[in-house]
Amino acid sequence: MKKKILGVILSLTMVAGILTGCGQTKETNTGATAKARTLEDIKKDGKIKIGVFSDKNPFGYVDSNGDIQGYDVYFAKRIAKDLLGSEDKIEFVYMEAANRVEYLKSAKVDVTLANFTVTKDRSEQVDFALPYMKVALGVVSPDNALITDVDQLKDKTLIVVKGTTAETYFMENHSDIKLLKFDEYQEAYDALLDGRGDAFSTDNTEVLAWALQNKGFSVGIESIGSIDAIAPAVQKGNKELLDWINNEIKALAEEQFFHKDFEVTLKPVYGDNIDPENLVVEGGELK
Missing domain, CATH: 3.40.190.10 (Periplasmic binding protein-like II)
Known part of the structure:
Protein backbone atom coordinates (compact mmCIF):
# COMPACT_ATOMS: atom_id res chain seq x y z
CA MET A 1 0.00 0.00 0.00
CA LYS A 2 2.86 2.35 0.93
CA LYS A 3 4.55 1.62 -2.40
CA LYS A 4 1.33 2.42 -4.25
CA ILE A 5 0.90 5.76 -2.44
CA LEU A 6 4.57 6.62 -3.06
CA GLY A 7 4.10 5.85 -6.75
CA VAL A 8 1.13 8.21 -6.98
CA ILE A 9 3.08 11.00 -5.25
CA LEU A 10 6.04 10.53 -7.58
CA SER A 11 3.75 10.60 -10.62
CA LEU A 12 2.09 13.82 -9.47
CA THR A 13 5.48 15.38 -8.76
CA MET A 14 6.70 14.49 -12.26
CA VAL A 15 3.58 16.00 -13.86
CA ALA A 16 3.94 19.18 -11.82
CA GLY A 17 7.60 19.37 -12.82
CA ILE A 18 6.74 19.00 -16.49
CA LEU A 19 4.07 21.72 -16.28
CA THR A 20 6.41 24.03 -14.39
CA GLY A 21 9.15 23.40 -16.91
CA CYS A 22 6.81 24.28 -19.77
CA GLY A 23 5.92 27.57 -18.06
CA GLN A 24 9.58 28.45 -17.60
CA THR A 25 10.35 27.63 -21.22
CA LYS A 26 7.65 29.98 -22.41
CA GLU A 27 8.70 32.94 -20.25
CA THR A 28 12.40 32.64 -19.50
CA ASN A 29 14.03 30.27 -21.98
CA THR A 30 12.57 31.96 -25.04
CA GLY A 31 12.56 35.46 -23.57
CA ALA A 32 8.98 35.89 -24.81
CA THR A 33 6.80 38.66 -23.43
CA ALA A 34 3.07 38.69 -22.92
CA LYS A 35 1.23 40.37 -25.78
CA ALA A 36 0.05 43.87 -24.96
CA ARG A 37 -3.61 44.76 -25.32
CA THR A 38 -4.38 46.76 -28.42
CA MET A 133 7.47 66.95 -18.38
CA LYS A 134 11.20 67.70 -18.15
CA VAL A 135 13.53 67.08 -15.25
CA ALA A 136 17.13 66.86 -14.03
CA LEU A 137 18.61 65.20 -10.95
CA GLY A 138 18.86 66.87 -7.55
CA VAL A 139 20.48 65.99 -4.23
CA VAL A 140 18.81 66.53 -0.84
CA SER A 141 20.67 66.33 2.49
CA PRO A 142 20.41 67.49 6.13
CA ASP A 143 20.86 71.23 6.72
CA ASN A 144 23.54 70.57 9.33
CA ALA A 145 25.66 68.68 6.79
CA LEU A 146 24.41 70.15 3.52
CA ILE A 147 25.86 68.74 0.30
CA THR A 148 26.26 71.58 -2.19
CA ASP A 149 28.78 70.03 -4.57
CA VAL A 150 29.14 66.50 -5.89
CA ASP A 151 32.77 66.39 -4.75
CA GLN A 152 31.53 66.51 -1.16
CA LEU A 153 29.99 63.07 -1.66
CA LYS A 154 33.36 61.34 -1.97
CA ASP A 155 33.85 58.92 0.93
CA LYS A 156 30.20 59.46 1.84
CA THR A 157 27.05 57.39 1.24
CA LEU A 158 24.49 58.51 -1.33
CA ILE A 159 21.02 56.97 -1.26
CA VAL A 160 19.37 56.12 -4.59
CA VAL A 161 16.41 54.06 -5.77
CA LYS A 162 17.10 51.05 -7.98
CA GLY A 163 16.22 51.41 -11.64
CA THR A 164 16.32 55.23 -11.64
CA THR A 165 18.36 57.65 -13.70
CA ALA A 166 20.07 58.74 -10.47
CA GLU A 167 21.44 55.22 -9.96
CA THR A 168 22.68 55.08 -13.55
CA TYR A 169 24.18 58.58 -13.50
CA PHE A 170 26.23 58.10 -10.35
CA MET A 171 27.36 54.58 -11.30
CA GLU A 172 28.60 55.82 -14.68
CA ASN A 173 30.00 59.22 -13.69
CA HIS A 174 30.97 59.02 -10.02
CA SER A 175 32.02 55.46 -9.27
CA ASP A 176 33.97 56.66 -6.22
CA ILE A 177 30.72 57.51 -4.41
CA LYS A 178 29.23 54.72 -2.31
CA LEU A 179 25.60 54.06 -3.22
CA LEU A 180 22.99 52.74 -0.82
CA LYS A 181 20.17 51.34 -2.97
CA PHE A 182 16.50 50.71 -2.19
CA ASP A 183 13.56 49.35 -4.16
CA GLU A 184 11.04 51.96 -3.01
CA TYR A 185 11.12 55.72 -2.55
CA GLN A 186 9.69 55.57 0.95
CA GLU A 187 12.50 53.23 1.99
CA ALA A 188 15.04 55.70 0.58
CA TYR A 189 13.55 58.67 2.41
CA ASP A 190 13.34 56.68 5.65
CA ALA A 191 17.04 55.87 5.28
CA LEU A 192 17.85 59.58 4.85
CA LEU A 193 15.77 60.49 7.90
CA ASP A 194 17.47 57.74 9.93
CA GLY A 195 20.94 58.91 8.95
CA ARG A 196 21.86 55.73 7.08
CA GLY A 197 23.06 57.88 4.20
CA ASP A 198 24.51 61.36 3.85
CA ALA A 199 22.23 62.44 0.99
CA PHE A 200 19.58 61.21 -1.45
CA SER A 201 19.42 61.79 -5.19
CA THR A 202 16.47 61.48 -7.53
CA ASP A 203 14.55 63.85 -9.83
CA ASN A 204 15.09 67.42 -8.67
CA THR A 205 11.36 68.12 -8.80
CA GLU A 206 10.75 65.43 -6.22
CA VAL A 207 13.55 66.22 -3.78
CA LEU A 208 12.55 69.89 -3.85
CA ALA A 209 8.99 68.94 -2.92
CA TRP A 210 10.17 66.58 -0.18
CA ALA A 211 12.52 69.15 1.35
CA LEU A 212 9.71 71.70 1.52
CA GLN A 213 7.68 69.21 3.55
CA ASN A 214 10.52 68.01 5.80
CA LYS A 215 12.10 70.60 8.08
CA GLY A 216 15.84 70.28 8.50
CA PHE A 217 16.55 69.16 4.93
CA SER A 218 17.41 71.17 1.82
CA VAL A 219 18.31 70.55 -1.81
CA GLY A 220 21.93 71.69 -1.93
CA ILE A 221 22.39 70.53 -5.54
CA GLU A 222 19.31 71.58 -7.52
CA SER A 223 20.42 70.30 -10.93
CA ILE A 224 23.00 67.72 -11.94
CA GLY A 225 23.32 65.71 -15.12
CA SER A 226 21.34 66.44 -18.28
CA ILE A 227 17.85 67.84 -18.68
CA ASP A 228 15.72 64.81 -19.47
CA ALA A 229 12.21 64.21 -20.80
CA ILE A 230 9.53 62.30 -18.94
Missing part, protein backbone atom coordinates in the same frame (compact mmCIF):
# COMPACT_ATOMS: atom_id res chain seq x y z
CA LEU A 39 -6.33 50.00 -28.42
CA GLU A 40 -9.39 48.03 -29.56
CA ASP A 41 -8.91 45.48 -26.75
CA ILE A 42 -8.89 48.26 -24.18
CA LYS A 43 -12.04 49.82 -25.63
CA LYS A 44 -13.85 46.48 -25.59
CA ASP A 45 -12.83 45.85 -21.98
CA GLY A 46 -13.93 49.33 -20.95
CA LYS A 47 -10.99 49.85 -18.62
CA ILE A 48 -7.36 50.88 -19.12
CA LYS A 49 -4.51 49.71 -16.86
CA ILE A 50 -2.05 52.47 -16.07
CA GLY A 51 1.06 52.02 -13.95
CA VAL A 52 1.86 54.80 -11.46
CA PHE A 53 3.90 55.30 -8.31
CA SER A 54 2.12 55.18 -4.98
CA ASP A 55 4.94 56.71 -2.92
CA LYS A 56 6.37 59.52 -5.05
CA ASN A 57 4.73 62.70 -3.82
CA PRO A 58 3.63 64.89 -5.60
CA PHE A 59 3.67 62.88 -8.84
CA GLY A 60 2.04 59.63 -7.79
CA TYR A 61 1.11 58.90 -4.17
CA VAL A 62 -1.65 57.62 -1.93
CA ASP A 63 -3.01 60.39 0.31
CA SER A 64 -4.22 60.16 3.91
CA ASN A 65 -7.70 59.17 2.69
CA GLY A 66 -6.31 56.25 0.68
CA ASP A 67 -6.86 58.00 -2.68
CA ILE A 68 -4.25 58.05 -5.43
CA GLN A 69 -3.14 61.59 -6.34
CA GLY A 70 -0.45 63.46 -8.23
CA TYR A 71 0.70 65.02 -11.49
CA ASP A 72 0.95 61.67 -13.31
CA VAL A 73 -2.38 60.51 -11.88
CA TYR A 74 -4.17 63.67 -13.05
CA PHE A 75 -3.00 62.93 -16.60
CA ALA A 76 -3.91 59.25 -16.31
CA LYS A 77 -7.49 60.13 -15.40
CA ARG A 78 -7.77 62.41 -18.42
CA ILE A 79 -6.56 59.58 -20.68
CA ALA A 80 -9.31 57.32 -19.32
CA LYS A 81 -11.93 60.04 -19.75
CA ASP A 82 -11.01 60.85 -23.35
CA LEU A 83 -10.49 57.23 -24.40
CA LEU A 84 -13.30 55.49 -22.52
CA GLY A 85 -15.68 58.27 -21.51
CA SER A 86 -14.97 58.39 -17.78
CA GLU A 87 -11.94 58.96 -15.57
CA ASP A 88 -13.24 56.14 -13.39
CA LYS A 89 -12.61 53.61 -16.18
CA ILE A 90 -9.06 53.13 -15.08
CA GLU A 91 -7.23 50.49 -13.07
CA PHE A 92 -4.21 51.96 -11.33
CA VAL A 93 -1.33 49.51 -10.97
CA TYR A 94 1.24 50.52 -8.36
CA MET A 95 4.82 49.95 -9.39
CA GLU A 96 8.41 50.48 -8.30
CA ALA A 97 11.05 52.27 -10.34
CA ALA A 98 12.91 49.05 -11.15
CA ASN A 99 9.91 47.19 -12.61
CA ARG A 100 8.51 49.83 -14.98
CA VAL A 101 9.96 48.12 -18.07
CA GLU A 102 9.07 44.66 -16.81
CA TYR A 103 5.42 45.58 -16.22
CA LEU A 104 5.09 46.72 -19.83
CA LYS A 105 6.84 43.65 -21.22
CA SER A 106 4.64 41.31 -19.19
CA ALA A 107 1.50 43.29 -20.13
CA LYS A 108 0.61 43.96 -16.48
CA VAL A 109 -0.12 47.52 -17.59
CA ASP A 110 -1.19 49.11 -20.85
CA VAL A 111 0.61 52.39 -20.16
CA THR A 112 3.28 53.47 -17.69
CA LEU A 113 2.96 56.96 -16.24
CA ALA A 114 5.32 56.46 -13.31
CA ASN A 115 7.53 59.51 -13.80
CA PHE A 116 9.34 57.57 -16.52
CA THR A 117 12.46 59.34 -17.83
CA VAL A 118 13.32 58.66 -21.47
CA THR A 119 16.74 57.02 -21.89
CA LYS A 120 18.43 55.22 -24.77
CA ASP A 121 18.47 51.89 -22.94
CA ARG A 122 14.79 52.08 -22.02
CA SER A 123 13.85 53.17 -25.55
CA GLU A 124 15.27 49.90 -26.83
CA GLN A 125 12.88 47.97 -24.58
CA VAL A 126 9.67 50.02 -24.63
CA ASP A 127 8.09 52.67 -26.85
CA PHE A 128 7.92 56.18 -25.40
CA ALA A 129 5.24 58.66 -26.41
CA LEU A 130 5.80 62.43 -26.55
CA PRO A 131 7.05 64.03 -23.32
CA TYR A 132 4.80 65.88 -20.87
CA ALA A 231 6.97 60.54 -21.11
CA PRO A 232 4.30 57.83 -21.15
CA ALA A 233 5.45 54.41 -22.34
CA VAL A 234 3.75 51.39 -23.90
CA GLN A 235 4.94 47.92 -24.82
CA LYS A 236 7.30 47.82 -27.79
CA GLY A 237 5.32 47.71 -31.03
CA ASN A 238 1.94 48.74 -29.59
CA LYS A 239 1.66 51.40 -32.30
CA GLU A 240 -2.08 52.16 -32.24
CA LEU A 241 -2.07 52.89 -28.51
CA LEU A 242 1.15 54.90 -28.87
CA ASP A 243 -0.32 56.98 -31.71
CA TRP A 244 -3.48 57.64 -29.68
CA ILE A 245 -1.45 58.90 -26.70
CA ASN A 246 0.69 61.12 -28.94
CA ASN A 247 -2.41 62.65 -30.53
CA GLU A 248 -3.92 63.15 -27.06
CA ILE A 249 -0.83 65.02 -25.83
CA LYS A 250 -0.88 67.26 -28.92
CA ALA A 251 -4.60 67.98 -28.55
CA LEU A 252 -4.31 68.79 -24.83
CA ALA A 253 -1.88 71.60 -25.65
CA GLU A 254 -4.80 73.66 -26.97
CA GLU A 255 -6.18 73.95 -23.44
CA GLN A 256 -2.77 74.13 -21.72
CA PHE A 257 -3.71 70.95 -19.88
CA PHE A 258 -0.36 70.28 -18.23
CA HIS A 259 -0.18 73.82 -16.87
CA LYS A 260 -3.57 73.13 -15.26
CA ASP A 261 -2.20 69.84 -13.98
CA PHE A 262 0.70 71.77 -12.42
CA GLU A 263 -1.66 74.26 -10.76
CA VAL A 264 -3.82 71.51 -9.24
CA THR A 265 -1.22 68.97 -8.16
CA LEU A 266 2.18 70.68 -7.88
CA LYS A 267 1.56 74.36 -7.08
CA PRO A 268 0.14 73.53 -3.62
CA VAL A 269 3.43 71.77 -2.84
CA TYR A 270 6.00 74.01 -4.53
CA GLY A 271 4.35 77.38 -4.13
CA ASP A 272 6.51 79.86 -6.02
CA ASN A 273 9.69 77.81 -5.57
CA ILE A 274 9.45 76.29 -9.07
CA ASP A 275 8.60 78.05 -12.31
CA PRO A 276 6.17 75.79 -14.22
CA GLU A 277 8.04 76.60 -17.43
CA ASN A 278 11.04 74.73 -16.03
CA LEU A 279 8.97 71.58 -15.64
CA VAL A 280 5.83 71.53 -17.82
CA VAL A 281 5.89 70.37 -21.44
CA GLU A 282 2.87 71.12 -23.66
CA GLY A 283 2.15 69.44 -26.96
CA GLY A 284 5.15 67.12 -26.57
CA GLU A 285 7.53 69.93 -27.55
CA LEU A 286 10.63 70.37 -25.39
CA LYS A 287 11.86 73.98 -25.22
Whole structure:
Protein backbone atom coordinates (compact mmCIF):
# COMPACT_ATOMS: atom_id res chain seq x y z
CA MET A 1 0.00 0.00 0.00
CA LYS A 2 2.86 2.35 0.93
CA LYS A 3 4.55 1.62 -2.40
CA LYS A 4 1.33 2.42 -4.25
CA ILE A 5 0.90 5.76 -2.44
CA LEU A 6 4.57 6.62 -3.06
CA GLY A 7 4.10 5.85 -6.75
CA VAL A 8 1.13 8.21 -6.98
CA ILE A 9 3.08 11.00 -5.25
CA LEU A 10 6.04 10.53 -7.58
CA SER A 11 3.75 10.60 -10.62
CA LEU A 12 2.09 13.82 -9.47
CA THR A 13 5.48 15.38 -8.76
CA MET A 14 6.70 14.49 -12.26
CA VAL A 15 3.58 16.00 -13.86
CA ALA A 16 3.94 19.18 -11.82
CA GLY A 17 7.60 19.37 -12.82
CA ILE A 18 6.74 19.00 -16.49
CA LEU A 19 4.07 21.72 -16.28
CA THR A 20 6.41 24.03 -14.39
CA GLY A 21 9.15 23.40 -16.91
CA CYS A 22 6.81 24.28 -19.77
CA GLY A 23 5.92 27.57 -18.06
CA GLN A 24 9.58 28.45 -17.60
CA THR A 25 10.35 27.63 -21.22
CA LYS A 26 7.65 29.98 -22.41
CA GLU A 27 8.70 32.94 -20.25
CA THR A 28 12.40 32.64 -19.50
CA ASN A 29 14.03 30.27 -21.98
CA THR A 30 12.57 31.96 -25.04
CA GLY A 31 12.56 35.46 -23.57
CA ALA A 32 8.98 35.89 -24.81
CA THR A 33 6.80 38.66 -23.43
CA ALA A 34 3.07 38.69 -22.92
CA LYS A 35 1.23 40.37 -25.78
CA ALA A 36 0.05 43.87 -24.96
CA ARG A 37 -3.61 44.76 -25.32
CA THR A 38 -4.38 46.76 -28.42
CA LEU A 39 -6.33 50.00 -28.42
CA GLU A 40 -9.39 48.03 -29.56
CA ASP A 41 -8.91 45.48 -26.75
CA ILE A 42 -8.89 48.26 -24.18
CA LYS A 43 -12.04 49.82 -25.63
CA LYS A 44 -13.85 46.48 -25.59
CA ASP A 45 -12.83 45.85 -21.98
CA GLY A 46 -13.93 49.33 -20.95
CA LYS A 47 -10.99 49.85 -18.62
CA ILE A 48 -7.36 50.88 -19.12
CA LYS A 49 -4.51 49.71 -16.86
CA ILE A 50 -2.05 52.47 -16.07
CA GLY A 51 1.06 52.02 -13.95
CA VAL A 52 1.86 54.80 -11.46
CA PHE A 53 3.90 55.30 -8.31
CA SER A 54 2.12 55.18 -4.98
CA ASP A 55 4.94 56.71 -2.92
CA LYS A 56 6.37 59.52 -5.05
CA ASN A 57 4.73 62.70 -3.82
CA PRO A 58 3.63 64.89 -5.60
CA PHE A 59 3.67 62.88 -8.84
CA GLY A 60 2.04 59.63 -7.79
CA TYR A 61 1.11 58.90 -4.17
CA VAL A 62 -1.65 57.62 -1.93
CA ASP A 63 -3.01 60.39 0.31
CA SER A 64 -4.22 60.16 3.91
CA ASN A 65 -7.70 59.17 2.69
CA GLY A 66 -6.31 56.25 0.68
CA ASP A 67 -6.86 58.00 -2.68
CA ILE A 68 -4.25 58.05 -5.43
CA GLN A 69 -3.14 61.59 -6.34
CA GLY A 70 -0.45 63.46 -8.23
CA TYR A 71 0.70 65.02 -11.49
CA ASP A 72 0.95 61.67 -13.31
CA VAL A 73 -2.38 60.51 -11.88
CA TYR A 74 -4.17 63.67 -13.05
CA PHE A 75 -3.00 62.93 -16.60
CA ALA A 76 -3.91 59.25 -16.31
CA LYS A 77 -7.49 60.13 -15.40
CA ARG A 78 -7.77 62.41 -18.42
CA ILE A 79 -6.56 59.58 -20.68
CA ALA A 80 -9.31 57.32 -19.32
CA LYS A 81 -11.93 60.04 -19.75
CA ASP A 82 -11.01 60.85 -23.35
CA LEU A 83 -10.49 57.23 -24.40
CA LEU A 84 -13.30 55.49 -22.52
CA GLY A 85 -15.68 58.27 -21.51
CA SER A 86 -14.97 58.39 -17.78
CA GLU A 87 -11.94 58.96 -15.57
CA ASP A 88 -13.24 56.14 -13.39
CA LYS A 89 -12.61 53.61 -16.18
CA ILE A 90 -9.06 53.13 -15.08
CA GLU A 91 -7.23 50.49 -13.07
CA PHE A 92 -4.21 51.96 -11.33
CA VAL A 93 -1.33 49.51 -10.97
CA TYR A 94 1.24 50.52 -8.36
CA MET A 95 4.82 49.95 -9.39
CA GLU A 96 8.41 50.48 -8.30
CA ALA A 97 11.05 52.27 -10.34
CA ALA A 98 12.91 49.05 -11.15
CA ASN A 99 9.91 47.19 -12.61
CA ARG A 100 8.51 49.83 -14.98
CA VAL A 101 9.96 48.12 -18.07
CA GLU A 102 9.07 44.66 -16.81
CA TYR A 103 5.42 45.58 -16.22
CA LEU A 104 5.09 46.72 -19.83
CA LYS A 105 6.84 43.65 -21.22
CA SER A 106 4.64 41.31 -19.19
CA ALA A 107 1.50 43.29 -20.13
CA LYS A 108 0.61 43.96 -16.48
CA VAL A 109 -0.12 47.52 -17.59
CA ASP A 110 -1.19 49.11 -20.85
CA VAL A 111 0.61 52.39 -20.16
CA THR A 112 3.28 53.47 -17.69
CA LEU A 113 2.96 56.96 -16.24
CA ALA A 114 5.32 56.46 -13.31
CA ASN A 115 7.53 59.51 -13.80
CA PHE A 116 9.34 57.57 -16.52
CA THR A 117 12.46 59.34 -17.83
CA VAL A 118 13.32 58.66 -21.47
CA THR A 119 16.74 57.02 -21.89
CA LYS A 120 18.43 55.22 -24.77
CA ASP A 121 18.47 51.89 -22.94
CA ARG A 122 14.79 52.08 -22.02
CA SER A 123 13.85 53.17 -25.55
CA GLU A 124 15.27 49.90 -26.83
CA GLN A 125 12.88 47.97 -24.58
CA VAL A 126 9.67 50.02 -24.63
CA ASP A 127 8.09 52.67 -26.85
CA PHE A 128 7.92 56.18 -25.40
CA ALA A 129 5.24 58.66 -26.41
CA LEU A 130 5.80 62.43 -26.55
CA PRO A 131 7.05 64.03 -23.32
CA TYR A 132 4.80 65.88 -20.87
CA MET A 133 7.47 66.95 -18.38
CA LYS A 134 11.20 67.70 -18.15
CA VAL A 135 13.53 67.08 -15.25
CA ALA A 136 17.13 66.86 -14.03
CA LEU A 137 18.61 65.20 -10.95
CA GLY A 138 18.86 66.87 -7.55
CA VAL A 139 20.48 65.99 -4.23
CA VAL A 140 18.81 66.53 -0.84
CA SER A 141 20.67 66.33 2.49
CA PRO A 142 20.41 67.49 6.13
CA ASP A 143 20.86 71.23 6.72
CA ASN A 144 23.54 70.57 9.33
CA ALA A 145 25.66 68.68 6.79
CA LEU A 146 24.41 70.15 3.52
CA ILE A 147 25.86 68.74 0.30
CA THR A 148 26.26 71.58 -2.19
CA ASP A 149 28.78 70.03 -4.57
CA VAL A 150 29.14 66.50 -5.89
CA ASP A 151 32.77 66.39 -4.75
CA GLN A 152 31.53 66.51 -1.16
CA LEU A 153 29.99 63.07 -1.66
CA LYS A 154 33.36 61.34 -1.97
CA ASP A 155 33.85 58.92 0.93
CA LYS A 156 30.20 59.46 1.84
CA THR A 157 27.05 57.39 1.24
CA LEU A 158 24.49 58.51 -1.33
CA ILE A 159 21.02 56.97 -1.26
CA VAL A 160 19.37 56.12 -4.59
CA VAL A 161 16.41 54.06 -5.77
CA LYS A 162 17.10 51.05 -7.98
CA GLY A 163 16.22 51.41 -11.64
CA THR A 164 16.32 55.23 -11.64
CA THR A 165 18.36 57.65 -13.70
CA ALA A 166 20.07 58.74 -10.47
CA GLU A 167 21.44 55.22 -9.96
CA THR A 168 22.68 55.08 -13.55
CA TYR A 169 24.18 58.58 -13.50
CA PHE A 170 26.23 58.10 -10.35
CA MET A 171 27.36 54.58 -11.30
CA GLU A 172 28.60 55.82 -14.68
CA ASN A 173 30.00 59.22 -13.69
CA HIS A 174 30.97 59.02 -10.02
CA SER A 175 32.02 55.46 -9.27
CA ASP A 176 33.97 56.66 -6.22
CA ILE A 177 30.72 57.51 -4.41
CA LYS A 178 29.23 54.72 -2.31
CA LEU A 179 25.60 54.06 -3.22
CA LEU A 180 22.99 52.74 -0.82
CA LYS A 181 20.17 51.34 -2.97
CA PHE A 182 16.50 50.71 -2.19
CA ASP A 183 13.56 49.35 -4.16
CA GLU A 184 11.04 51.96 -3.01
CA TYR A 185 11.12 55.72 -2.55
CA GLN A 186 9.69 55.57 0.95
CA GLU A 187 12.50 53.23 1.99
CA ALA A 188 15.04 55.70 0.58
CA TYR A 189 13.55 58.67 2.41
CA ASP A 190 13.34 56.68 5.65
CA ALA A 191 17.04 55.87 5.28
CA LEU A 192 17.85 59.58 4.85
CA LEU A 193 15.77 60.49 7.90
CA ASP A 194 17.47 57.74 9.93
CA GLY A 195 20.94 58.91 8.95
CA ARG A 196 21.86 55.73 7.08
CA GLY A 197 23.06 57.88 4.20
CA ASP A 198 24.51 61.36 3.85
CA ALA A 199 22.23 62.44 0.99
CA PHE A 200 19.58 61.21 -1.45
CA SER A 201 19.42 61.79 -5.19
CA THR A 202 16.47 61.48 -7.53
CA ASP A 203 14.55 63.85 -9.83
CA ASN A 204 15.09 67.42 -8.67
CA THR A 205 11.36 68.12 -8.80
CA GLU A 206 10.75 65.43 -6.22
CA VAL A 207 13.55 66.22 -3.78
CA LEU A 208 12.55 69.89 -3.85
CA ALA A 209 8.99 68.94 -2.92
CA TRP A 210 10.17 66.58 -0.18
CA ALA A 211 12.52 69.15 1.35
CA LEU A 212 9.71 71.70 1.52
CA GLN A 213 7.68 69.21 3.55
CA ASN A 214 10.52 68.01 5.80
CA LYS A 215 12.10 70.60 8.08
CA GLY A 216 15.84 70.28 8.50
CA PHE A 217 16.55 69.16 4.93
CA SER A 218 17.41 71.17 1.82
CA VAL A 219 18.31 70.55 -1.81
CA GLY A 220 21.93 71.69 -1.93
CA ILE A 221 22.39 70.53 -5.54
CA GLU A 222 19.31 71.58 -7.52
CA SER A 223 20.42 70.30 -10.93
CA ILE A 224 23.00 67.72 -11.94
CA GLY A 225 23.32 65.71 -15.12
CA SER A 226 21.34 66.44 -18.28
CA ILE A 227 17.85 67.84 -18.68
CA ASP A 228 15.72 64.81 -19.47
CA ALA A 229 12.21 64.21 -20.80
CA ILE A 230 9.53 62.30 -18.94
CA ALA A 231 6.97 60.54 -21.11
CA PRO A 232 4.30 57.83 -21.15
CA ALA A 233 5.45 54.41 -22.34
CA VAL A 234 3.75 51.39 -23.90
CA GLN A 235 4.94 47.92 -24.82
CA LYS A 236 7.30 47.82 -27.79
CA GLY A 237 5.32 47.71 -31.03
CA ASN A 238 1.94 48.74 -29.59
CA LYS A 239 1.66 51.40 -32.30
CA GLU A 240 -2.08 52.16 -32.24
CA LEU A 241 -2.07 52.89 -28.51
CA LEU A 242 1.15 54.90 -28.87
CA ASP A 243 -0.32 56.98 -31.71
CA TRP A 244 -3.48 57.64 -29.68
CA ILE A 245 -1.45 58.90 -26.70
CA ASN A 246 0.69 61.12 -28.94
CA ASN A 247 -2.41 62.65 -30.53
CA GLU A 248 -3.92 63.15 -27.06
CA ILE A 249 -0.83 65.02 -25.83
CA LYS A 250 -0.88 67.26 -28.92
CA ALA A 251 -4.60 67.98 -28.55
CA LEU A 252 -4.31 68.79 -24.83
CA ALA A 253 -1.88 71.60 -25.65
CA GLU A 254 -4.80 73.66 -26.97
CA GLU A 255 -6.18 73.95 -23.44
CA GLN A 256 -2.77 74.13 -21.72
CA PHE A 257 -3.71 70.95 -19.88
CA PHE A 258 -0.36 70.28 -18.23
CA HIS A 259 -0.18 73.82 -16.87
CA LYS A 260 -3.57 73.13 -15.26
CA ASP A 261 -2.20 69.84 -13.98
CA PHE A 262 0.70 71.77 -12.42
CA GLU A 263 -1.66 74.26 -10.76
CA VAL A 264 -3.82 71.51 -9.24
CA THR A 265 -1.22 68.97 -8.16
CA LEU A 266 2.18 70.68 -7.88
CA LYS A 267 1.56 74.36 -7.08
CA PRO A 268 0.14 73.53 -3.62
CA VAL A 269 3.43 71.77 -2.84
CA TYR A 270 6.00 74.01 -4.53
CA GLY A 271 4.35 77.38 -4.13
CA ASP A 272 6.51 79.86 -6.02
CA ASN A 273 9.69 77.81 -5.57
CA ILE A 274 9.45 76.29 -9.07
CA ASP A 275 8.60 78.05 -12.31
CA PRO A 276 6.17 75.79 -14.22
CA GLU A 277 8.04 76.60 -17.43
CA ASN A 278 11.04 74.73 -16.03
CA LEU A 279 8.97 71.58 -15.64
CA VAL A 280 5.83 71.53 -17.82
CA VAL A 281 5.89 70.37 -21.44
CA GLU A 282 2.87 71.12 -23.66
CA GLY A 283 2.15 69.44 -26.96
CA GLY A 284 5.15 67.12 -26.57
CA GLU A 285 7.53 69.93 -27.55
CA LEU A 286 10.63 70.37 -25.39
CA LYS A 287 11.86 73.98 -25.22
